[in-house]
Amino acid sequence: MAKVLVVDDEPNIVLSLEFLMQQAGFEVITAVDGESALTRIAEMPPDLVLLDISLPGISGFDVLERLRAMPTSARLPIIMLTAHGREVEREKGLALGADDYITKPFSTQALVDKVKALLDESAA
Amino acid sequence: MMPPRRTERLVVLVILAALLFTPPLILLADRPAGGLSWLAAYLFVAWALVIGLAAWLLEREPKE
């Protein structure tokens, strides 16, 4: 069973993502800030990460950058899921190596499809 | 030292003075007043007027 890490500091958003991913058949782990996200990834490497940008402490961009810098997570599928909707931020996220950049509020169906597609791709 | 407006005003004042000091205007004043003519009195008054205007014009601080 594929493992998805949800990183977000908004409890209700985490709650909804957790439910959605579980319903789609994935195992879900969560983190509420960048620091704990990195620890989680080191402890139990996920198959995919849903990553917010505005996080207490280390920002989502920093987390992304660090993950891409580590060989173990260089190819880990990462979807940025954020309320920062400006074009410059989107470009920055993709440039830093995110596989996709989805702006909140998002369509639940589209998100689930995207996660599945990425997981299939990385499995192949 | 002489802004254009002041020069214009001065030229007009000179013309005014020349008109006041010459016929036909002085003929108007050449009338007897109890035996003597008003002419001299008129000339002095016109003269003083012109001097007053010139003083006013030339002593003000030029604004332009």
Place this chain on the structure above:
Amino acid sequence: MDRELSVIVAAFGYLALLFVIAAWADRRARQGRSVIASPFVYTLSIAVYCTAWTFYGSVGRAADAGPSFLLIYLGPTLAMLCGPLIIRKMVRTARAQRITSIADFISARYGKSSRLGALVALVALIGITPYIALQLKAITLSHAVLMHYSPVPTGVTSAASFLNDKSFWVALVLAVFIMLFGTRHLDASERHEGMVAAIAVESLVKLVAFLVVGLFTVFMLFDGPADLFARAAAQPQLQHALSLSAVPGGALGWIGTLLLAFLAFLTLPRQFQVLVVENVDERHLLRASWLFPLYLLIINLMVIPIALAGLLLSGTGSDPDSFVLTLPLSAGQEGLSLFVFIGGLSAATGMVIVETIALSTMVSNQLVMPLLLRATPLSRGLRGDLSGWLLGIRRVAIALILLLGYLYHALIGDAYSLVTIGLVSFAAVSQFAPALLLGLYWRGACGLGAGLGMLAGIAVWGYTLLLPGFAQSGWLPMSFVEQGLYHLAWLRPYALFGLDGLDIYSHSLLWSLMANIGVLVGVSLFTRQSRLEQTQAALFTGALTEGIDTAPLWQGQTTRGALRDLLKRYLGGTATSRVLAEANATDRNTSMEACVASADGENAAAMDASASPQLIARAEQALAGALGSASARVLINSVVRGEALDREAVLRILDSTSQTLEYNRRLEQKSRELARIGEELRGANERLRELDRLKDEFVAMVSHELRTPLTSIRAFAEILRDSQDMPDDKRAQFLEVVVLESQRLSRLIEEILDLARLESGRLTLHPKRLDLVDLTRQSLAAVQHPIEERGVHLEAIIDLDEAQVIGDPDRLEQVIINLIDNAAKFAADQAPRVLVRLERHRGHIRLSVEDNGPGIAIEERERVFEKFHQLAQQSPASGHTRGRPRGSGLGLPISRGIVSQLGGRLWVEDAETLDGASLIMELPDAPREMQAS
């Protein structure tokens, strides 16, 4: 004879006083503390216009010819009003070219022509001699009246026999006096500060003397002006005394005389001397332009009363020219008569002094020096210092001029009255006006035309005024006047070509000016100007253009030594070193060593060095100041090899200056303005860009904050829609989240609107007196339950019974709740506590809300009041444990905005009681007087 002695003592004492004043003014000028540098002194020196002719003759003319005497003063009034326009141009040119006299001026204008200068000098000499004679006549006549007055009017004929002797001596004394006066300096220069100071004093003396005799007449001899005029009006023979019908020539004669006086005022050599040559500061002209007409008005006020009084009291036998003296004499006022005599003396001497100095300068510079220089062998033969020669020539000229005046007076002077002689002179010098005035404004006027025009004019003047005068003196047959030359009626001098009905002066002026101007214009239109003439014409007509005389004019070559020798010969040693030192000071090409050496005249090497164009120009100026421009040009040419002037360049500069300079000036102004505006625009743009950036930032933050709750709402709504088989408790939980997040969204929108209103100043508060104790309790009650539900312990210490403040209760409650809510968020994880305290502190009500959290670092304390600033909440490693609601980051900025609008303050400190931070709100105590109501 006691009376004779006292008169002589008074007269000589007066002259001695003048001499002392002149010497004092000269000394002050050398010390650099000029006494004549004032518009008042300048005005008084111009009043040299009022001579003995004014002092005695005005009354005479008023008695004979009614108010026409005023024309002699109205003309100059008009001329002086034009002063800031015309005379200023002459002053500026004369200064730039170091002009010494009107002859020099006209000669310089027409290419430094020495022939034209000589012609002007000759005409002036012929025309002015009668005028000087007139002054001598006035002095001797007044002296005679004073000495030999008898109450029985026998006329002045008895005095006339004494005249011849007396006037010769008067002329002699004046000659000596003027030599001492005007040629005191060893280096002849065009300025005479001492003379100007003395003339100014003389103008005061004659004014006061004339006013005193006038007041005496009106108030002592009569009972005030009303009495005088009433008695005059009663006399049938005086009926027309003041009307235009008494004026010779009628209305046309009136205009003619006015024009004559206007032109003569500008062209009389002595007027040119004081107006132009002796002018110290161009700005003095402005005040003199109205002050001098005022002087003329005042000195003429008493003329008519004195004339009427004289006619009433003296009968027909006495000479109206002497009324000024005979009136006080007839009343037995010896002292007053003596004072009047001194006044007349000052009027006469003032004129003679200035006129003679001006004429002698012309004679030496325009007549003698050019002749001397032309006779080349002679001037080569004159070794050594020529500056002494120059002064010698002037002194001889002074003596000769006064001798001429005496001779004129002795031989033909008696034929004319004072005014008549004066007007003849006026008509003569008016012949300078076309050359002078046209030359100032018309660049095309040429020297040949000016010379021929002047000759024509003076010929007509001689035929229509001078020769008839000779005829009346018995030198020529009267038939010449009555029947014309060769008995040709159209050649009658007083009715040329049959033109009749004008007075003789207007008649003469009309024909002579027509001839003069006609020839000048006609010849100029058909003559090519020389190149030097073109240059000078351009310099004169463009005199008021800025920056015109800066170009170095000399292109030739000479050595410094040659120039120095030349200057030394004509100016003397001291003046030469001064000129060279001045030139060196401005000449940057010269080394310090050469500068010192040339001033000393020691260093031979420096003397062999070639002279700079500036030095040559300066030397020519210095020579022109002493010798006149024409002679100076000849002398400089004698030592300078090669092309003297780069005339093409000068002409080019001059032609383009008027337009180009003005154009450049405007362009510069415009570009300066543009640069300034550009700078302002850049600044404004910078500010706008900053504001734009802040706005973008704000919009991004707002949208981010709005998206967050919206995300939850949409996600759960879609989940609820898509998952049919969901447990009920799950469904209820999700629905609850949707509701809570919707509420959060509305709150957020409300806050954003509040903030927008606060920032634009449109937030309307409804302040009223309220008790903060009540309000705090109310707020506590509202938040108590939700806060404690989150596990936070909330307590309050309220030490006051009441706390009256002015505020909007709803808004203040919002603030207090916000503060408590904020504190609860930041309280410690374990046993969170919030303490609310209300107290009075220095006239303010202070509400502090403390928490037991980690506190806020000092550098963060102001930033918490920034929009959307959210403190990094201490992260519980376990994730969101306490379900703490997140703030929007707008609460504190809004609170602070509200509090400061109510006149209070809101800030962060360390908590007093608990360990964390303390948010403190302070509001001013409500005023007492309002409390009573």
